Amino acid sequence: MAQIALPSIDYMVILQILIIFGSATALLLIDLFIPANQKKITALLALGATIGALVAGPYSNSGVTMANAVAFGSSTLIVNSIILFATAISILFASDAMHKQGIERGETYVLMLLATGGMLLLAQGASLITLFLGLELLSIALYILTAIAYPRIASEEAGLKYLIIGAFGAGFLVFGIALTFGATGSLVLSEIATRIPVTGIERSLFFTGIGLMLVGFGYKVSLVPFHMWTPDVYQGAPTSITSFMAVGSKVAGFIAIIALVQMLGAEAQVITPVLMGIAVLTMLVGSIVAINQTSLKRMLAYSSISHAGFVLLGVLGSTQATGLRAPIFYLAAYTLTNLAAFGVIMVLEGSEERDLTLADLTGLWTRNPWLTGIMALALLSLAGVPPTVGFLGKFLVISAVWQSGYMWMAIIAAFASAFAAFFYVRALLSMFSGTTDRPRMTLDARSSLALLIVAVGIIAVGLMPWSINAIALAGS
């Protein structure tokens, strides 16, 4: 019998992934012994694991391990930190909102950790198999999380839809991987980069594979025309899950797309026109359709679609000298902003299960000025008004695109962001205007803490963008 040579593993490269998966497994067992009305203990443990992984980041080793399947580097550190930060905030949100709505279950937090592990795997993936594994792990956990508000019909339907479209997208991804493997004989990104076929049928097969993989990841980050599940799923899922999903899976999915583009190196110019077209479509469809929305979560869903277009632009711009800073910073900005916006909506829902509309924001100021202030910050950041972090993200992306020579793209982006301001302003107006006879609201400590952190982040990172680097690298 032939010996199977096991690849050597540097555990310090996969330290964060290990912590997350390890604690998820442990928590699954521990949760059995936690009584149903005490699930906040599970939340607390999950939070601890997330923070532990966050702190462990700077102590991880840079390098590639497990037969070139998983890698870690300085930009991975920042991306992982963004993901773990989003998870920590989302756990705080979930433990407040799900408890209020009576749908708190221990497995929620375990699933969130598993999804987080998938995101980290995506961010650290150095081979196509790792990327696929990460995406599937993330997706399957999210399908369940979306439907976790059983017996709420909307939630179940959203979960099912997500599953169907997800399976659809995964099929293309696998097929793409197969074609790429067939054309190059390798699954490792760095090896594929050196073996890109220059002519013949192999070249067509290879780029078809790349195209299918772009589709597979593109649906995850809601690029047009693979975006249509987004509003339904965002609307149907429990809001605390929506915020987790909107933020985490977008960050992770984009990192995978960036990895693909980087792998192509100079050959990336072949797919540039496709990316450009998709980016413009995504920006425009997102911001045009958002105007007609009344449901807040749907509105934010379309807004997130339009933001995905901006990130993709940043990816385009980063093929040149400017590096990956622009798209990664944009993702960080997007994370902070959307956590704040969805967080406020979640708090507003309270124990109700209703889908909130624009009208529900009316007179929010009189009900809770602090909450209004945070939502205002989030909306301004979404609209890209300085000094919020959202402005800086747009600025960096447009500047990267401009410097890469795609002047017209930069112009379209600048005006798209100007017009998109319209629907954020509409929401802003209704919060500050009108009166409502609904009672004042008080906030739970967990949500307050989480909202405070993201609100401070929106301003502080906007004024001191380097603080993201500084925080992520602290301790190393």
Next chain:
Amino acid sequence: MTQLSWFIALIPAIPLLGFLLNALFVKGEKANGLIASVAVAGAFGAAIAAVLGLNGLDEASRQISIPLWQWLAVGKLDVAFGLYYDPLTAVMTLLITGVGTLIHIFSVTYMHGDARPRRYFAYLNLFVFSMLMLVMSDNLLVLFLGWEGVGLCSFLLIGHWFERKSVQPGIVPSEAAAKAFVVNRIGDAGLLLAMMLILSRFGTLSFYGPDGNSGFFSKLSEASFTMVNLGSLGTVSVVSGIAFLMILAVVGKSAQLPLFVWLPDAMAGPTPVSALIHAATMVTAGVYLVVRNHMLFDLAPDAATWLTIIGTMTALIGATAALTQFDIKRVLAYSTISQLGFMIAATGMGAYTAAMYHLLTHGLFKALLFLAAGAIIHGLHDVQDMRRMGGLAKSMPTIYRVYLVGAFALAGIFPFAGFWSKDEILVHGWFNAQSITTTVVLLFSSLLTAFYMGRQIALTFAGEARDNELHAHEHLGTMKWPLILLAIGAVVGGLINLPGLYTLHDWLRPVLHEPTELYTVGMGVFATITTLLAAGSGYLAYRIYSGPALASIKSGAEDPAHYYLGDIWKGFELGWGVDFVYQRFFVRPYRALSEYVYEVFDVQAIDGILVEGSARSVGALARLKSQAQNGSVRTYAFVFLIGVVLVVGYMVFGA
């Protein structure tokens, strides 16, 4: 930091502190008003101290750079969050904080009894802070922060009375606020793109750089012959490209043709807001931007020509529109548009000092007119229609006097402030730039200015009260002294740059490097003629509207001139229909497009036509479909597939 630097840093810091105090902690109308006023007054004190300090330095070293912290350091991008202070900034800070203080004090009485004084005063301080950041920044990115900040505050303050479904004359405050914001954002996109072009060509956004000689200004001349290829649109020099993009920003912020449509509607905000933001300070930001970047516009004569054309046309359109309004604030709003046109035209002709001169005097007398109009509205319990006024000279004697002063200054009557500054623009156009057409149009606009002010004085103050139900009374409170001080300013404001003395000119020379000119006899004759014409025009209007035309001035009735001019008059009244064009060609199509895309991509999913099929193909969904049909998976997959076919098709054939 030196002592002077501390004073400079204090100027924006105090209003920011005032904003934070009011927004977060202080409750109670009195305390809010007090804190806000004291904050701006403190900033004014710091501004005076800073000017004195700057005056003590020798001319060459009158530029102080205060880097506060590193904002961006990303590759080529290296931007400090820094303040900059030079003679140009100094006069702007004095205007902003000086007029700002008076308007804050005025507001204390004006806003008494308002439902939301805390918010009002907090926003007002935030506005002053943003405006100060705009003029005190040492690079374009921080300037942009202030630029968007003032736009945001303007938006919030225009919408202050959001609960009123409509304020006179039929504007919805919340819609006016959104309109102002969105129109401004279009201009802002121009500034953003100008920054991109500067950054990619010069690698810095700093005006002068930390040592005063390493900013993009110092690199402009070497780039003035580099061309940018715009594809089918031809080529343009880099400098002109930047200048044209900046013009877009100027046109938005300073309410110039074709983006001026937001300013008349912005009058839905409280009147002190109109005085501070939409007359004295924010709308002049565009003029400041051009003057600050004058080296750029000097090297881009094609762009400068467009500035002149835009400014001149706006001056004329604004004046003709002001002629026809019956709303007391709307007259002033169109007048502001017109006067901003004068300033922009001046910058286009290279008369930067004249533009700044007019900016400063206009800031005084237009703030005075707005505040006085506010006091009238206050005394008449929110009546703004001049057709219902008349005879206010008797019931509001103080307001009448200060209003007259403001009107004389605006009309350019010797020796009031507006006479000197407007004359300088006209003189420059006639003698230096020798652009006869421009000067004639501007002169004609200034005669119209005198005419509409004469009309306004007649309709508002002359004769007998037309509506006795109004119970006109004058109750000024803290409104009195701001009015009187501004009136004094409107009388003597011209002193800052009298012909022959040229104080402002000398003060700004380190920044603008404009040569001092001799004042010739010809210029004196020219000035005499223009002021006589203006006086005649104003007097004529006064006689017409307090005499023969008076009989037909009734609430709801048309102006008598409408009878003779018909649709032309109507066209003037609607601001030459620019708004209509936008509605017809941009707003409505955009909404239609949005609705169309929405129906194709969104509604179809909800109405459930296609749910049937998907339910069959996915058995488990059948149970759900009758209860919650909000989205068809089959449609999604179909659109998805089209995308896949396109992408793969491109990859197969394109690679």
